[in-house]
Amino acid sequence: MKKVFVVLAVLFIGILFAGCTSQQSAPAATPTPTPVPTTVATPVPTAVPTPVATSNVTANVTANVTAVPTPVPTPNVVTISFTQALTLSPIGTLYVPVGTTISWVNNDPYKPHGISSVGTNSGYNFGTVAIPYKSMFNVTFNNKGAYDYVTVFQPTANWKIVVS
Numbered sequence: 001m002k003k004v005f006v007v008l009a010v011l012f013i014g015i016l017f018a019g020c021t022s023q024q025s026a027p028a029a030t031p032t033p034t035p036v037p038t039t040v041a042t043p044v045p046t047a048v049p050t051p052v053a054t055s056n057v058t059a060n061v062t063a064n065v066t067a068v069p070t071p072v073p074t075p076n077v078v079t080i081s082f083t084q085a086l087t088l089s090p091i092g093t094l095y096v097p098v099g100t101t102i103s104w105v106n107n108d109p110y111k112p113h114g115i116s117s118v119g120t121n122s123g124y125n126f127g128t129v130a131i132p133y134k135s136m137f138n139v140t141f142n143n144k145g146a147y148d149y150v151t152v153f154q155p156t157a158n159w160k161i162v163v164s
Helices: 002-020
Strands: 077-082 094-096 100-106 113-118 128-131 136-141 145-152 158-163
Touching: 077 094, 094 100, 100 113, 100 128, 128 136
Parallel strands: 077 100, 094 158
Antiparallel strands: 100 136, 113 128, 113 145, 145 158
């Protein structure tokens, strides 16, 4: 009898739980749009021009010309620096091409420096120039020749610029 009672209790509980669950309905069907037929235009053939024979025709020929850019010359600049050791850098005779600009720069924070052209053997004389600290003096050499100069405000040194 106990077995029957247990089986009935299990069935009762199963029926009870089965009744508590809700049934889900199937999702509503989404209507599928009806495809719209598309029209495709049929290409219409175009007429091909017929060549016409002519006599004494002169062809108009244009030369194939390629533009070549003219290089812009970059200026040559040589910097000569006065140092705290009362020297110039670079030292010695400088050989430069025509059109070169020489720039004397004073990098000595304690003293003024200067240069003075010597003679007029090449027809160019820039005189005596004092160059304060962090300043510069520029000369562009457009003529061939040898240009002599000396340093001032310090032990005198002879220098030369040869322009070719």
